Amino acid sequence: MKVQIWSDIVCPFCYIGKRRYEAALQQFDHKDDIEMEFKSFQLDPNAEKGTDKDLHQSLATKYGVSYEEGKAMNDRMTEQAKEVGLDYHLDHAIPTNTEDAHRLSYYAKQHGKMNQMMERIMHAYFTESLDVGDHETLVKLAGEVGLDQEDTRQILSDGAFKQEVQVDQQQAAQIGVQGVPFFVFNQKYAVSGAQPTETFLEVLEKVWKEENEQSPIQMINNAGEQCTDDNCDI
Amino acid sequence: MKVQIWSDIVCPFCYIGKRRYEAALQQFDHKDDIEMEFKSFQLDPNAEKGTDKDLHQSLATKYGVSYEEGKAMNDRMTEQAKEVGLDYHLDHAIPTNTEDAHRLSYYAKQHGKMNQMMERIMHAYFTESLDVGDHETLVKLAGEVGLDQEDTRQILSDGAFKQEVQVDQQQAAQIGVQGVPFFVFNQKYAVSGAQPTETFLEVLEKVWKEENEQSPIQMINNAGEQCTDDNCDI
Numbered sequence: 001m002k003v004q005i006w007s008d009i010v011c012p013f014c015y016i017g018k019r020r021y022e023a024a025l026q027q028f029d030h031k032d033d034i035e036m037e038f039k040s041f042q043l044d045p046n047a048e049k050g051t052d053k054d055l056h057q058s059l060a061t062k063y064g065v066s067y068e069e070g071k072a073m074n075d076r077m078t079e080q081a082k083e084v085g086l087d088y089h090l091d092h093a094i095p096t097n098t099e100d101a102h103r104l105s106y107y108a109k110q111h112g113k114m115n116q117m118m119e120r121i122m123h124a125y126f127t128e129s130l131d132v133g134d135h136e137t138l139v140k141l142a143g144e145v146g147l148d149q150e151d152t153r154q155i156l157s158d159g160a161f162k163q164e165v166q167v168d169q170q171q172a173a174q175i176g177v178q179g180v181p182f183f184v185f186n187q188k189y190a191v192s193g194a195q196p197t198e199t200f201l202e203v204l205e206k207v208w209k210e211e212n213e214q215s216p217i218q219m220i221n222n223a224g225e226q227c228t229d230d231n232c233d234i
Numbered sequence: 235m236k237v238q239i240w241s242d243i244v245c246p247f248c249y250i251g252k253r254r255y256e257a258a259l260q261q262f263d264h265k266d267d268i269e270m271e272f273k274s275f276q277l278d279p280n281a282e283k284g285t286d287k288d289l290h291q292s293l294a295t296k297y298g299v300s301y302e303e304g305k306a307m308n309d310r311m312t313e314q315a316k317e318v319g320l321d322y323h324l325d326h327a328i329p330t331n332t333e334d335a336h337r338l339s340y341y342a343k344q345h346g347k348m349n350q351m352m353e354r355i356m357h358a359y360f361t362e363s364l365d366v367g368d369h370e371t372l373v374k375l376a377g378e379v380g381l382d383q384e385d386t387r388q389i390l391s392d393g394a395f396k397q398e399v400q401v402d403q404q405q406a407a408q409i410g411v412q413g414v415p416f417f418v419f420n421q422k423y424a425v426s427g428a429q430p431t432e433t434f435l436e437v438l439e440k441v442w443k444e445e446n447e448q449s450p451i452q453m454i455n456n457a458g459e460q461c462t463d464d465n466c467d468i
Contacts, residue, residue, distance in 0.1 A: 011461040043461055175451055179460035190451045193458015203454055217424045220437055224427015226413035227245040227277055
């Protein structure tokens with residue numbers, strides 16, 4: 001059973017949704033049979049690096065409200081994060097372009113560490129207020145999950161895995177993904193957004209049941225030229 | 235795509251059905267992607283070997299008709315066989331217990347020759363009037379499809395593959411097979427009897443289409459806490 005999760009590093013609901021999904025997984029009897037795959041999604045592919053944008057001000061500008069009201073919205077997000085055990089510090093978060101972080105997640109995937117890498121980068125962004133667009137920061141984080149730092153520096157500088165990141169976004173467009181997080185179960189069912197843990201659990205159970213239920217064989221015809229132990233119907 | 239065919243060696247409709255199925259396969263664009271598997275079915279597991287039963291008389295006795303009428307029924311079967319290019323000689327066929335022939339088909343399966351072996355034994359029974367219950371006859375037929383004759387003699391005498399033959403018949407009972415031939419496509423659809431070639435072709439096309447059609451991903455929920463390129467809905 002395969003679960004694909006489109007998300008962006010700097011998307012606050014993605015990290016919250018990841019935690020809710022993980023909580024569902026813990027309650028799911030067949031969690032060891034699930035293959036989880038992160039898919040890249042850039043909320044803003046044109047985002048700049050190295051800016052000193054203030055997230056409260058960004059929200060305030062977007063909604064045409066005061067700085068205080070922008071901060072209040074971020075505070076509500078921080079409260080939601082706390083409910084799933086995450087410690088957001090949106091005051092000091094450093095918004096950036098996430099393409100390199102996504103490319104790094106694909107490098108980590110080659111080594112079976114995609115989930116750890118995504119987790120590490122999201123924690124760095126939301127909790128530690130690190131600049132996850134900075135190559136040396138990413139190299140350090142990669143080292144922490146056990147990846148080779150020299151190789152990481154190389155793939156970050158030579159543009160490796162650009163195509164994988166693009167393909168993920170094209171797939172998202174084809175499926176009709178409007179926002180992230182976006183979860184696809186066995187190419188069959190989709191859940192959009194950071195839904196409650198119970199929703200994820202219900203879908204996991206549903207897909208599992210459908211995949212493992214032997215549906216009865218359907219007869220195409222009722223009569224035929226056949227032989228039984230008694231006779232051949234000629 | 236997998237097709238399983240339950241049949242018995244001495245079942246006249248099974249050989250005819252095999253030909254009609256094969257004709258459908260020839261017209262099927264994806265025939266190279268089909269895995270075909272014969273499953274054992276004994277119309278009469280208690281049949282004796284070494285009898286000199288006359289098939290016309292057997293039919294006559296079964297239906298309480300004259301010998302001539304029994305022969306006429308078999309002649310009609312021979313006509314049907316001719317229509318698919320088979321040359322039946324039911325006058326001289328030697329009815330027997332088919333368990334050993336089925337066991338041999340499983341030995342052939344180990345060497346990737348199950349289809350050739352079944353074909354060779356059915357031809358021997360229906361066209362050449364050979365005693366396919368006789369071990370030395372089976373050894374000779376096995377040699378003709380490229381199997382080791384000494385090994386064949388050994389597995390015939392030591393009772394190898396009895397369990398495989400039994401399991402097939404238990405499966406048939408579970409599925410509700412009333413007679414043979416009986417075709418199961420991808421554990422999903424079943425065709426009973428020697429249906430017309432068009433029927434087999436239709437089912438092959440239907441199953442192929444269903445297996446290869448990407449069904450659209452179904453959304454479980456409509457709204458969610460998510461981030462779009464524009465904003466996060468808090």
